[in-house]
Amino acid sequence: MDITVKLTVNGQEKTIATDSQRSLLDVLREDMGLTGAKYGCGEGLCGACSVLVDGKTVRSCVTPVSKVDKTSIVTIEGLASDDALHPVQEAFLEEGALQCGYCTGGMILTAIALLEENARPTDQEIVEGMNGSICRCNGYPKIVTAVRRAAEKMKG
Ligand code: FES
Numbered sequence: 001m002d003i004t005v006k007l008t009v010n011g012q013e014k015t016i017a018t019d020s021q022r023s024l025l026d027v028l029r030e031d032m033g034l035t036g037a038k039y040g041c042g043e044g045l046c047g048a049c050s051v052l053v054d055g056k057t058v059r060s061c062v063t064p065v066s067k068v069d070k071t072s073i074v075t076i077e078g079l080a081s082d083d084a085l086h087p088v089q090e091a092f093l094e095e096g097a098l099q100c101g102y103c104t105g106g107m108i109l110t111a112i113a114l115l116e117e118n119a120r121p122t123d124q125e126i127v128e129g130m131n132g133s134i135c136r137c138n139g140y141p142k143i144v145t146a147v148r149r150a151a152e153k154m155k156g
């Protein structure tokens, strides 16, 4: 069934007419050209497709676009402003917390949601908060360090 969905994506209002069962990931990538969200498992298990929907991390591969009507979505493309990276992006770069980069967009958005809820996480809380986001390059130690560094940056 075709539906019309109104969204704000990275600050821009969008109206999409599409099949209600298409995934948010498909719409972001195919219709909007926002390819930073990746297709990994397609089953909600790896986090490569994560985006923020009203500030919460959502696995876009298993989210029908019909479920995000009238929401505000942030993808990895929407983080940097005026040529300045988001502090979490900076921290990932500074700590070298990426290798192939396939998981990185989802990791960064997951870290942002984590730090919104808990601005001063312990390492254990970082591990628990990032749990379920899979890095096939096994970059977990540097990812934890980067999230810790990002928390320090965001404290100001
Ligand atoms: S591709 Fe969506 S969770 Fe793996």
Ligand code: FES
Pocket (backbone or CB within 6 Å): 097, 098, 099, 100, 101, 102, 103, 104, 134, 135, 136, 137, 138, 139
């Ligand atoms: S950096 Fe390659 S999957 Fe994480």
